[in-house]
Amino acid sequence: MSVMRLGFVHIRVTDLEEARNHYSNTMGMKVVHEEPGKLWLKCWDEYDHHSLVLEEGGVGLVKLGYKVQTKDDLERYEKRAQQFGCTTGRVSAGENLTVGDGVAISVPSGHRVELYDEIEYVGTDTGALNPDPWPRDGRGIAAHWIDHALVAADDPGLLERFFTEALDFHVAERAITNISHPEVLGSWMACGESPHDIAVIKGPDAKLHHFAFHLEDWNAILRAGDIMSMDDVSVDIGPTRHGITRGTTIYFFDPSGNRNEVFAGLGYRTFPDFPTVNWTEDQLAKGIVYISRELNEAFTTVFT
Amino acid sequence: MTVLPDGVSVDAEDGETVLRALSRAGLRYRVGCRRGGCGICKVRLVLGEVAYERPIATTVLSDEERIEGICLSCRAIPITSIAIELQEGDRLRKVLGFAFPA
Numbered sequence: 001m002s003v004m005r006l007g008f009v010h011i012r013v014t015d016l017e018e019a020r021n022h023y024s025n026t027m028g029m030k031v032v033h034e035e036p037g038k039l040w041l042k043c044w045d046e047y048d049h050h051s052l053v054l055e056e057g058g059v060g061l062v063k064l065g066y067k068v069q070t071k072d073d074l075e076r077y078e079k080r081a082q083q084f085g086c087t088t089g090r091v092s093a094g095e096n097l098t099v100g101d102g103v104a105i106s107v108p109s110g111h112r113v114e115l116y117d118e119i120e121y122v123g124t125d126t127g128a129l130n131p132d133p134w135p136r137d138g139r140g141i142a143a144h145w146i147d148h149a150l151v152a153a154d155d156p157g158l159l160e161r162f163f164t165e166a167l168d169f170h171v172a173e174r175a176i177t178n179i180s181h182p183e184v185l186g187s188w189m190a191c192g193e194s195p196h197d198i199a200v201i202k203g204p205d206a207k208l209h210h211f212a213f214h215l216e217d218w219n220a221i222l223r224a225g226d227i228m229s230m231d232d233v234s235v236d237i238g239p240t241r242h243g244i245t246r247g248t249t250i251y252f253f254d255p256s257g258n259r260n261e262v263f264a265g266l267g268y269r270t271f272p273d274f275p276t277v278n279w280t281e282d283q284l285a286k287g288i289v290y291i292s293r294e295l296n297e298a299f300t301t302v303f304t
Numbered sequence: 305m306t307v308l309p310d311g312v313s314v315d316a317e318d319g320e321t322v323l324r325a326l327s328r329a330g331l332r333y334r335v336g337c338r339r340g341g342c343g344i345c346k347v348r349l350v351l352g353e354v355a356y357e358r359p360i361a362t363t364v365l366s367d368e369e370r371i372e373g374i375c376l377s378c379r380a381i382p383i384t385s386i387a388i389e390l391q392e393g394d395r396l397r398k399v400l401g402f403a404f405p406a
Binding site for chain 1 (some may be wrong): 364
């Protein structure tokens with residue numbers, strides 16, 4: 001089987017209490033566990049123990065956790081990552097709270113990606129027996145789940161090769177310089193059928209551009225924007241639509257400056273035979289913000 | 305506070321950051337996350353003193369930069385009259401010209 005999904009995002013925050021307020025009261029996540037200097041959270045529609053780890057001290061990404069289906073997958077991907085030339089290591093059960101044995105990979109862009117197949121099951125807030133469509137006590141934006149992450153890489157083409165050749169992702173969309181000189185500037189890759197589970201754009205190695213929360217639809221995006229204004233959240237771009245993935249979106253920052261996104265509208269499904277969509281450099285702003293076709297400076301300069 | 309090279313002067317309220325005071329006066333300049341995480345809004349403090357009420361990651365603003373007078377304008381709070389210089393190539397833009405005529 002292939003990698004299933006982005007299971008957890010582990011980031012650093014400068015002030016844990018401000019981060020707690022943002023991710024629980026504004027985004028609507030639930031704190032499932034806490035220790036001094038560290039919080040574990042989940043969204044209401046997620047059934048695994050947690051999807052976000054916040055660690056106090058600094059900013060930026062510590063690691064991304066991707067969940068695979070079986071132990072065999074762990075071994076196979078460990079071997080394939082090594083064959084690709086990556087340094088790998090084993091992660092023991094419990095090193096990540098409630099997460100089983102795993103494999104850590106230092107991917108070619110310097111990010112740490114961990115694969116695992118077991119994590120404590122806790123269930124969604126609406127349950128799995130005759131459920132309501134959403135919980136009545138949802139807070140703030142009430143995000144459904146963490147959907148994908150976009151990282152920066154000095155060589156996005158190499159990272160694309162890693163995720164496709166070593167981890168069996170497929171490329172939904174790609175940004176290139178131009179058709180005759182197709183240097184890869186960005187790549188949106190899927191392990192399942194959603195448009196992307198990981199994406200990469202050209203930028204400083206080992207840095208995070210954003211991670212995204214799934215919302216139901218465009219109305220939910222507007223409502224999320226209203227809540228961001230009520231809560232004085234720093235907004236980067238949106239509400240608007242992406243040309244790439246056709247998703248609707250707002251980019252914004254958490255209280256430490258890590259970029260978040262609310263993302264709705266699964267624009268299409270990506271089967272393994274999905275024909276990759278290409279965007280040329282001269283049309284890339286339209287690909288990213290379809291309506292205004294103009295990027296602000298922060299979008300391409302702010303990484304944490 | 306005074307902003308160079310434009311020479312524009314703006315009053316900051318007690319406890320207000322450099323960015324907040326300039327935004328309130330209808331002025332824009334180069335900023336990033338506005339939350340102390342990226343360092344895009346760095347300016348040079350040429351006169352006076354600022355303080356930080358919130359933690360700033362050293363990966364964003366190094367001790368050397370602090371010594372050189374670089375400050376993070378989204379988090380820096382003036383504690384005296386100050387003069388700051390925008391980054392090379394940046395300038396103040398007026399976005400609320402009707403409310404704040406020159």
